[in-house]
Amino acid sequence: xxxxxxxxxxxxxxxxxxxxxxxxxxxxxxxxxxxxxxxxxxxxxxxxxxxxxxxxxxxxxxxxxxxxxxxxxxxxxxxxxxxxxxxxxxxxxxxxxxxxxxxxxxxxxxxxxxxxxxxxxxxxxxxxxxxxxxxxxxxxxxxxxxxxxxxxxxxxxxxxxxxxxxxxxxxxxxxxxxxxxxxxxxxxxxxxxxxxxxxxxxxxxxxxxxxxxxxxxxxxxxxxxxxxxxxxxxxxxxxxxxxxxxxxxxxxxxxxxxxxxxxxxxxxxxxxxxxxxxxxxxxxxxxxxxxxxxxxxxxxxxxxxxxxxxxxxxxxxxxxxxxxxxxxxxxxxxxxxxxxxxxxxxxxxxxxxxxxxxxxxxxxxxxxxxxxxxxxxxxxxxxxxxxxx
Amino acid sequence: xxxxxxxxxxxxxxxxxxxxxxxxxxxxxxxxxxxxxxxxxxxxxxxxxxxxxxxxxxxxxxxxxxxxxxxxxxxxxxxxxxxxxxxxxxxxxxxxxxxxxxxxxxxxxxxxxxxxxxxxxxxxxxxxxxxxxxxxxxxxxxxxxxxxxxxxxxxxxxxxxxxxxxxxxxxxxxxxxxxxxxxxxxxxxxxxxxxxxxxxxxxxxxxxxxxxxxxxxxxxxxxxxxxxxxxxxxxxxxxxx
Numbered sequence: 001x002x003x004x005x006x007x008x009x010x011x012x013x014x015x016x017x018x019x020x021x022x023x024x025x026x027x028x029x030x031x032x033x034x035x036x037x038x039x040x041x042x043x044x045x046x047x048x049x050x051x052x053x054x055x056x057x058x059x060x061x062x063x064x065x066x067x068x069x070x071x072x073x074x075x076x077x078x079x080x081x082x083x084x085x086x087x088x089x090x091x092x093x094x095x096x097x098x099x100x101x102x103x104x105x106x107x108x109x110x111x112x113x114x115x116x117x118x119x120x121x122x123x124x125x126x127x128x129x130x131x132x133x134x135x136x137x138x139x140x141x142x143x144x145x146x147x148x149x150x151x152x153x154x155x156x157x158x159x160x161x162x163x164x165x166x167x168x169x170x171x172x173x174x175x176x177x178x179x180x181x182x183x184x185x186x187x188x189x190x191x192x193x194x195x196x197x198x199x200x201x202x203x204x205x206x207x208x209x210x211x212x213x214x215x216x217x218x219x220x221x222x223x224x225x226x227x228x229x230x231x232x233x234x235x236x237x238x239x240x241x242x243x244x245x246x247x248x249x250x251x252x253x254x255x256x257x258x259x260x261x262x263x264x265x266x267x268x269x270x271x272x273x274x275x276x277x278x279x280x281x282x283x284x285x286x287x288x289x290x291x292x293x294x295x296x297x298x299x300x301x302x303x304x305x306x307x308x309x310x311x312x313x314x315x316x317x318x319x320x321x322x323x324x325x326x327x328x329x330x331x332x333x334x335x336x337x338x339x340x341x342x343x344x345x346x347x348x349x350x351x352x353x354x355x356x357x358x359x360x361x362x363x364x365x366x367x368x369x370x371x372x373x374x375x376x377x378x379x380x381x382x383x384x385x386x387x388x389x
Numbered sequence: 390x391x392x393x394x395x396x397x398x399x400x401x402x403x404x405x406x407x408x409x410x411x412x413x414x415x416x417x418x419x420x421x422x423x424x425x426x427x428x429x430x431x432x433x434x435x436x437x438x439x440x441x442x443x444x445x446x447x448x449x450x451x452x453x454x455x456x457x458x459x460x461x462x463x464x465x466x467x468x469x470x471x472x473x474x475x476x477x478x479x480x481x482x483x484x485x486x487x488x489x490x491x492x493x494x495x496x497x498x499x500x501x502x503x504x505x506x507x508x509x510x511x512x513x514x515x516x517x518x519x520x521x522x523x524x525x526x527x528x529x530x531x532x533x534x535x536x537x538x539x540x541x542x543x544x545x546x547x548x549x550x551x552x553x554x555x556x557x558x559x560x561x562x563x564x565x566x567x568x569x570x571x572x573x574x575x576x577x578x579x580x581x582x583x584x585x586x587x588x589x590x591x592x593x594x595x596x597x598x599x600x601x602x603x604x605x606x607x608x609x610x611x612x613x614x615x616x617x618x619x620x621x622x623x624x625x626x627x628x629x630x
Binding site: 002003005006009010012013292293296297298299300301302303304305382383386 | 454457459460479480483484485486487488492494498500501502503507511512514515520559
């Protein structure tokens with residue numbers, strides 16, 4: 001510790017350069033903190049359903065594989081199941097293919113599964129009584145300046161109607177008001193009638209099938225047991241299911257689209273490689289500029305190993321300082337990111353494992369980038385360095 | 390101080406601090422070998438103030454570096470207070486420098502990011518002194534060079550003469566027997582140079598420090614007890630102040 005002031009002073013010898021390097025390191029470790037949370041979130045997804053009041057049952061094979069509608073009645077008989085609803089992906093674009101709107105065809109009782117999403121009594125009634133009626137998320141309504149009672153066209157990029165047209169027309173009958181951040185996603189989607197969808201879509205496209213079931217459980221502590229019982233219903237059939245929490249189901253979908261671990265690993269690899277070059281360059285410059293100062297330290301009696309240790313400590317301190325700020329920022333931002341995703345992302349807070357891995361990386365990067373300048377400092381010939389050679 | 394060619398065993402026994410025997414130094418520049426010092430024999434008495442003079446390239450700084458343990462000879466021996474420093478390894482030599490030699494350079498060579506106080510404390514970091522004791526000793530050294538009121542100033546906030554006095558404080562803070570000074574007034578105006586030289590003479594006379602100083606300036610050499618001239622790596626003459 002008695003050398004700390006010496007190392008600190010050397011680190012901030014060129015304040016601007018050090019601060020810019022620190023900002024880069026902070027950004028890299030902020031990214032690390034966020035992406036590691038994403039990785040952990042995907043790793044943990046599906047490990048346990050306990051604590052979840054809702055479960056999602058989808059095809060075990062693929063999220064695009066539909067399930068028979070009749071399965072819902074069987075699921076309703078499983079002990080611990082409170083209620084069952086179902087949903088299909090519809091998709092759709094408004095006016096322009098770029099204006100994609102998340103639209104789902106749902107059973108009449110679907111909205112009952114989400115007490116956190118408020119819909120007025122009149123809207124519920126109108127939705128039940130209007131075959132082409134839709135409930136629109138409040139943010140989506142605001143975005144496109146729609147009004148209740150308005151008729152809007154949506155173009156499906158998958159499903160044609162019986163007449164072959166992919167242009168569908170719907171009547172806005174009510175608004176979805178999410179009251180909790182965990183279901184904020186419902187502020188940005190449209191719900192339509194599954195019955196209307198199944199009747200109107202061209203034959204061969206749906207055939208009375210559903211995309212997934214949403215199951216409410218009686219006891220959140222029994223969710224794992226209920227999930228296993230539901231999946232047992234279709235074991236060894238041509239429509240085996242996987243029942244998991246909604247967050248896990250979302251994660252499973254994304255896993256089927258891409259290898260999240262590989263993507264996260266690749267991004268972090270590229271970021272840290274760049275960081276190695278950047279910080280390495282900073283350290284090389286910093287030590288080169290201080291050649292005569294290091295020679296003076298040796299003149300005063302500092303050993304070669306002592307000088308080596310001080311340069312390495314400076315390098316590690318630089319990376320640890322930026323890294324700790326970066327991961328600290330990630331810890332502060334993650335709850336906001338989770339909330340902002342409308343429940344689609346449920347990122348864990350930065351835990352001890354992430355901190356441990358992060359600090360380990362900081363020390364390793366610090367040692368690697370400091371190795372060459374420290375070695376040169378150690379090998380410095382006092383007489384040559386003092387003479388400016 | 391005596392050229393060893395004219396010294397007697399009795400002289401050596403009477404408080405000789407530095408004994409140089411048959412000292413030579415050869416530098417390799419590519420394929421060429423350049424012999425900078427040729428078989429130097431020299432005794433420097435304890436408490437002596439010696440000026441080394443000579444033209445550029447004569448080997449003054451090389452001799453000073455060897456005496457201060459910054460470099461190792463190609464041949465011959467150097468003993469300081471009876472210890473053969475030419476036989477020490479790098480680590481032992483560093484430890485020896487820390488406790489036996491103070492260095493004063495032409496361009497002060499202070500750490501620009503540290504205050505005067507922190508600069509003076511630097512050699513004490515290698516000791517087992519507590520932080521409080523280090524601060525106290527550094528304050529005493531700064532007081533001795535007349536800069537107690539500049540302790541918190543960074544080198545850039547001090548004049549050249551003040552910086553050199555801070556460097557002298559750093560050189561003496563661990564109370565070494567020997568001070569080696571390489572052109573200590575080479576970057577100073579006459580007034581500051583005289584202050585620094587006066588300070589060195591005070592350290593020599595009142596505190597018993599043995600000083601070996603390289604200088605080009607005959608007026609600076611006048612402050613020394615003896616002046617030794619080097620030319621082409623050989624001692625050519627000596628004068629007594």
